[in-house]
Amino acid sequence: MNLIELQNRLKGAIRAAAAELFEIEIDQLVTEVPPRTELGDLAFPVAFELAKQIKKKGGEKRAPRSIAEALKPGLEEIEEVARVEVAGAGYLNIFFDRAKLISELQSKPEAHQDASTEPRKLMVEHTSINPNKAAHIGHVRNAVLGDTFVRILHAAGNAVEVQNYIDNTGVQVADVVVGFMHIEKMDLDAIKSLDSSLSADVPFDYYCWNLYTRVGAFYREGGIGGEPNPERLKLRIEVLHAIEAGNNPTAELADYVATRNVQQILNTMERLGIRYDLLARESEILHLHFWERAFELMKERGVIHFQTEGRTRGCWVMPFESHTGTDEHESDKIIVRSNGTVTYTGKDIAYQLWKLGHLGLDFYYQPFRTYDDGHATWATTSEPNAKAPPGVLRPDFGGGAIVYNVIDSRQSYPQEIVRKGVAAVVPELGEEASVHLSYEMVALSPAACEQLGIGLSDEDRKRPYIEMSGRKGLGVKADDLISRLETDALAEVQTRHPELAAAEMSETAHAIATGALRYFLLKFTRNSVIAFDFKEALSFEGETGPYCQYAAVRANSIFRKLDEQAVSTRSSSDGVGPGPLAEAATLIRDRKQDLANILDGESGNEIWSLLMLAGRLEEANAQAAASAEPAFLAKYTFNLARAFNLFYHRHRIIAEEDATKRAVLIAVADYTREQLTAALLRLGITVPERM
RNA sequence: GCACCCAUAGCUCAGUUGGAUAGAGCGUCUGACUUCGAAUCAGAAGGCCGCAGGUUCGAGUCCUGCUGGGUGCACCA
Structure with a gap:
């Protein structure tokens, strides 16, 4: 029950x-x-x-x-x-009936398996960072939102596949390639030897971050703010074409750069406990002709038509009546340009059709990375004979019943076109099968800009926040922030627990840092712009992840102490006993009348309300899943931690003299810590031994 | 011009498909460590929920209009 x-x-x-x-x-x-x-x-x-x-x-x-x-x-x-x-x-x-319910709540666990008898699979795409630079805090919001949502769906009993889309053939990668080839004058071997010589301070993705901003200036006469330089911009087109064509030195160089950045980004995400099932790469969507198939389907079903006159003459367009056209803006969306090349939106429709199992084509796959616990992240490949090491079993990718795309709200228009396009090609799917899990951007507060040493104009200073920009190199890099959180947490652990071994200290500091960052990004609802502020993000007090972890650590320490006591009393006798939890359970089962008295009245209400709150985890989880709003679960978790801290303060559990009351307090504390730990785990936050 | 999002305490934000006296955190002030660890807790102060209408037993929440801010609307990705 x-x-x-x-x-x-x-x-x-x-x-x-x-x-x-x-x-x-x-x-x-x-x-x-x-x-x-x-x-x-x-x-x-x-x-x-x-x-x-x-x-x-x-x-x-x-x-x-x-x-x-x-x-x-x-x-x-x-x-x-x-x-x-x-x-x-x-x-x-x-x-x-409190006395009755308290013993029933004790008898867990609640298995969800019955709910997930249907074979349908949900799919979540998140992270999807252009592999040409290091991840910044805005990318981390995407990844943490997506990863937490995946955990919530899992907890609700769903099968979930996690995808990370890798745009390894796009302009952003091309720009960095232009930087390496035409600014740095490097070939692939030179880049490789540079890569292996880089220090830990400036790893490959950081190097690319800096190079990318230099390319922006390189394209303009006299640097940023100057007139575009057509000769140099032509280099970008050349590189882009070479990458798309494949099988040439430029494409090889681009592949190295993109793959190395993907590895670095995966390392960053691993620090936050974020992993993927599949890296779906654009190069394969290109080379395995996903678009051509989607094009056929769209023509067959009359979703797009060829324009013979007007401004969009020679293009294949998708009519889009919900947006009215004006002089400046077309109401129809161009899918294929008059020169025959496909737009990004077109490719995205093809990918989405594959995700939903309605394209009629598939990728080839190879393992990209394996983890100690046996998990493997796969990547798409166009090599039919790609080999997998023995023992690594390939899951069936694709064919999701519902596909959630975690993409920031600025892309809601193109996402709408993808959703409508897919529904038009496969009417039985409907628009409901494609969900744009949109969220607002992470921007920088003016104060944060100043701390980063970014000069602001008077105009910018008046704005509520300043948008981050990879192109301008304007942003807080994820690894920098995580490292700073770890340093701060480590200093705290060292002063509080000098007796701990160094390895345990840094492990604890890491858990705290991850908890702080993940909670910080989750406590805002999706449609709220986060104006990033260092003071808030680096805080371990108040409504933060560490606050919630601390409540669980305190609860655990009660039981550690109880176990120690039990062991020391037992050692004088036969050495075996029922243990404090079992003892409490027995008392609760046998003393119903005392129980009713303890749970009655004002003091009873206070204890009872904590138990009721702890019991609502699944309800909160279900709501977070239904509304695709992880913040809901984050708020619940914080409220549960807060309620526990209050309870903890009001009662001396171990010292309680009334045996039945002690049993109730122990039972409530135990149930709460389990629910709190489970809730935190769904937010991707672990509970350290001590902190 | 059109579409979408936002406006709630000094600041940053919650407020579940409309429900009982609008809540947190930070900041300010006052108090609590002989402890299952104070990364904690208690108390105080702080609100015409942007403005004006409407819907109903009931509106921070839904509808209309207005004001102020953000984002998007490429033969870019």
Whole structure:
């Protein structure tokens, strides 16, 4: 028995009563948590809705309170319900049988397997950083959002495939290649020897970050702000064509640069506990002719048509009536240019069709990286005979039932076109199969810019935030920030726990740093712009990841102490005993009457409300999954940690003299730490031994 | 010009498909370490929820208009 099951039973009882008494089918039954525990554990404002329905149906006017009274008896029959009160204008407030429920909540675990009997697979694409430079904090928001959402979907019982799209043939990679070839005058061998000679301060992706900003200036006369230099811009086109064609020294060089950056980015993400199943590379979408197939499908189904006149003469366009055209802007979206080349959106439709299992073509695959725990990240390849080491089993990639694309909100227009295009090609899929999991950008606060030594104009200083730009090299690099968090955390650990071994110290510092950064990026809802601020991001106090970790660490230390006590008392006798948790469980099972007294009244309410909050993890998770909003789970986790810290302060658990009360406190603390640890794990945050 | 997003405490943000007295964190002020560790807790102060209408038993939440800010609308990716 968990709270969701209990809630469903209550809903069932209300539905049955409404059907029987008023002949009304309730489609949406709202539940609510009363503002204070004294008002009950669960509330239904259903009588208001029923009053409306009854009036509409028969014209009879009936007071919500009397409707609530009529529904009451059916609810009171349920075993775990102690009593039901009608409150306010007509709320149905449910009070659970606390003594009964506390022992039932103890008997876990809740297996979700029954929910996931359907074979459908969900797919999440996230990170997808252009492989031409190091990751910055904005990229990390994308990755953390995506990774956390994957964990939430998993916890809800879904099969999930994680993809990271690698645009290894695009202009951004081409620009860095131009930098290496035409600014640095390097060939592939020179780049390789440079790569192996780089220091840890400036690894390959950092080097590319700097080079990329120099290319921006290189394209203009006299540097940034100057007129475009057509001769040099032609180099970009040349490189781009060479990369697309493949099988030439430039393409080989580009492949090395892109692959090395992907490796570096994967290293960065590994620091945050983020991994992928598949790296889908644009080079294969190109070379395996995914676009050509999608083009055929789109022509067949009449999704696009050839323009014979007007400004877009010679192009294949997709009509897009929801956007009205103006003099400046076309209402139709060009998919194939008049020179015959395909736009990015066209390629994206092909990729999306493959993801959903409706392209009729597949990639070849090879392992890109394997991890100690047996996990493997695969990459696409155009080599049909790609080999995998023995023992590494290839999963079936693609064919997702629903595809979530984690992409920032600036791309909502192209994403809309992809969604509509795919739905037009495969009508039975519908637009619901493609979900744009959009989020607002991470920008820099003016204060953060100054700390980075970035000069601002007076105009910029007045703005609420300044957009980061890879092109301008304007941004906080992910590895820099993580390292700084680790340094700060390590200093704290060293002063608090000088007795720990060095390895354990740095492990703890790493857990804290990851917790701080992940929580910081998750506490904002997706459509809120994060104006990055160093002070906030580097904080370990207040609403932060470390705060939540600390609550779990404290809870664990209670049980460590309890175990130590148990061991020391046992050593004098036979050396075996039931252990403190089992003892508590026995007391809870046998002393129902004492239990009821302890859980009653003001002090009982306070203990009980923590247990109820801890019991709502799955509910919070389900809501986070349904609304694709990881922040919801982050807020829940923080609130649970906060409630535990309060509980921790009010009760001396180990020193409690009343045996039954002690058992209750132990049971509640144990249940809370389990739920809190599980919640944190879904946010990708681990709980260290000590901190 | 058109589309989408945002506006809630001094600052940064929550506020679940409309529900009971609008909540956190930071900052400010006051207090709590003989402890299961103070990366903590308690208390105080701080709100015409951008403005004006509307819908209804009920609106921070839904609708319309307005104001102010952001983003997008390439034969770029």
